[in-house]
Amino acid sequence: MNFPAELKYSKTHEWVKMLDDTTALVGISDFAQDELGDLVFVNLPIVGDDVVAGDAMCDVESVKAVSDVMSPVSGTVAEVNNELDDAPEKLNEDPYGAWIAKIENITDTDELLDAEAYEAFTKEA
Amino acid sequence: MKLIFEKGAPDQHLSLLPACDVPEVSFKEERALPLRLPHVSENELTRHYKQLSDRVHGMNDGFYPLGSCTMKYNPKIDEELAALPGFTQIHPLQSAETAQGCLEVLHTMEKNLCEITGLDAFTLQPAAGAHGEFTGLLLIKAYHVHHKDFARTKIIVPDSAHGTNPASARMAGFDVVNIPSGPDGCVDLEALKAAVGPDTAGLMLTNPNTVGIFDKNILKITEIIHKAGGLCYYDGANLNAVLGVVRPGDMGFDACHLNLHKSFATPHGGGGPGAGPVGCKAELAQFLPGPQVEEKGGKYKFVTPKYSIGRVRGFAGNFDVVVKALCYLLTLGKEELPHVAENAVLNANYMMARLKTSYTMAYDTFCMHEFVMSLEGLHKETGIAAMDIAKGLLDHGIHPPTMYFPLIVHEALMIEPCETESKEIMDEVCDVFLQLFEEAKTNPQALHDAPLHTPVRRLDEVAAARHAIVRYNFD
Numbered sequence: 236m237n238f239p240a241e242l243k244y245s246k247t248h249e250w251v252k253m254l255d256d257t258t259a260l261v262g263i264s265d266f267a268q269d270e271l272g273d274l275v276f277v278n279l280p281i282v283g284d285d286v287v288a289g290d291a292m293c294d295v296e297s298v299k300a301v302s303d304v305m306s307p308v309s310g311t312v313a314e315v316n317n318e319l320d321d322a323p324e325k326l327n328e329d330p331y332g333a334w335i336a337k338i339e340n341i342t343d344t345d346e347l348l349d350a351e352a353y354e355a356f357t358k359e360a
Numbered sequence: 361m362k363l364i365f366e367k368g369a370p371d372q373h374l375s376l377l378p379a380c381d382v383p384e385v386s387f388k389e390e391r392a393l394p395l396r397l398p399h400v401s402e403n404e405l406t407r408h409y410k411q412l413s414d415r416v417h418g419m420n421d422g423f424y425p426l427g428s429c430t431m432k433y434n435p436k437i438d439e440e441l442a443a444l445p446g447f448t449q450i451h452p453l454q455s456a457e458t459a460q461g462c463l464e465v466l467h468t469m470e471k472n473l474c475e476i477t478g479l480d481a482f483t484l485q486p487a488a489g490a491h492g493e494f495t496g497l498l499l500i501k502a503y504h505v506h507h508k509d510f511a512r513t514k515i516i517v518p519d520s521a522h523g524t525n526p527a528s529a530r531m532a533g534f535d536v537v538n539i540p541s542g543p544d545g546c547v548d549l550e551a552l553k554a555a556v557g558p559d560t561a562g563l564m565l566t567n568p569n570t571v572g573i574f575d576k577n578i579l580k581i582t583e584i585i586h587k588a589g590g591l592c593y594y595d596g597a598n599l600n601a602v603l604g605v606v607r608p609g610d611m612g613f614d615a616c617h618l619n620l621h622k623s624f625a626t627p628h629g630g631g632g633p634g635a636g637p638v639g640c641k642a643e644l645a646q647f648l649p650g651p652q653v654e655e656k657g658g659k660y661k662f663v664t665p666k667y668s669i670g671r672v673r674g675f676a677g678n679f680d681v682v683v684k685a686l687c688y689l690l691t692l693g694k695e696e697l698p699h700v701a702e703n704a705v706l707n708a709n710y711m712m713a714r715l716k717t718s719y720t721m722a723y724d725t726f727c728m729h730e731f732v733m734s735l736e737g738l739h740k741e742t743g744i745a746a747m748d749i750a751k752g753l754l755d756h757g758i759h760p761p762t763m764y765f766p767l768i769v770h771e772a773l774m775i776e777p778c779e780t781e782s783k784e785i786m787d788e789v790c791d792v793f794l795q796l797f798e799e800a801k802t803n804p805q806a807l808h809d810a811p812l813h814t815p816v817r818r819l820d821e822v823a824a825a826r827h828a829i830v831r832y833n834f835d
Binding site: 276300324 | 523764765767821822825826
């Protein structure tokens, strides 16, 4: 299981890559993709929508179930990774390369965990 | 196995169709391509479909404990009655005066379902459960709109609900508010109180719920919704647990659907179409889809309610399913009907009691007509997941239980034996379940390799979902 040190993580298993103080790429963690199993569909967020940390941002579908992806931060969706529409398997193959959305106007990142704390959290769960 | 298009040769044909007894007409314009019909002989055709049927597991093949699906025995007398010429040799556009018997069937069924559910009116049009949910939600919407209460846009759905509930609510134009279950598997009353308000259109609930537990707070739940000005919708998918014992209307529900193909024993799954009649209290009856059957002085006619939401399906719904379900109902009668629920609950508790000697139950309490086991512990210990146990069952001629549902239970297997299985059969099945549990510990590889004796081994579900091929490729 891979937990890149340069990323931040939420307890709902999303990663956050800060691009500047208020903008970030977000995606799902290696742990999340492993738990979900092979993904077959991604319902991407809508550009321009406001997202709230801890609330559903979009959903992903595996052969087992449809699961919500929570937003790890509060802000506005600036961009989505349309590549995932045709290639949801990228979330499994390269979870930290396959970003889901770019979020801007981020207000608060204090609740996020660093890689070490997140790795410990996944072991408790 | 070859597909039918891969069999036969251009000069092969069959003579099953009767001679044409109407004047022949030809299409005005030539088709761009010839009709792509299979060319097979009668002999090959029958073999093809026999081979297909050999690959199916139905009620007639073995135990079928598919939780929340109520795969009970379909009595053959129902088929016999539905095949009577008075029911089959009839045209849906025939005038009502010439189809009085069929209208009487519909009317009798509506009245019986009202009595069974404690509701005041029914439509038999919806074709299945989710279609019924959608219809019921349109009734709730019509009710609020009729009262000019346009702010009610939200439907509350517990997290243990069938996936169709939030989907139907969205299809009907509502927003969905999800509320959590408590540790006992029942609705969290405090969360429900916090969720209701002037924007609450209604609640959708299954009782017993999807973990097989009867929510003891049901009267409080429907009262909270009513006090907030909302209406309550009963998802009748699990009616088999309470059929003839408890009525949705008495629990405080304003509308519900019933799955005739589940609780009333008509073939479903691959075996036939469903029927999901919707019932409601008097204050919603004026919005029901039309036409409905009305009886006056022994004569039956079609009428449409005053503020009807309109048709939800052509003609009278899946009429033959209604005939079979009515036959089932009349065969049992008022006296025997409660025994359906009693024996369904007894059977489920018997299997649960035997299996919990090894398996971990998601909720260790008496269950209703079904119960949920969590294989999370076994999975951690042995690497054998619910999926592997399910595949192992196939080699024993047993259809697997419902898997990975409800979502609130990890590694879930949900077992619903139904009332139509004997103790001897259930004992055999329990023995297999217990044997597989031991095998998970002693020889996990055997379960990873299962199934060995099925026409196909493990299917690539991911490839099937990512690259669905749903049409024969002629080129």
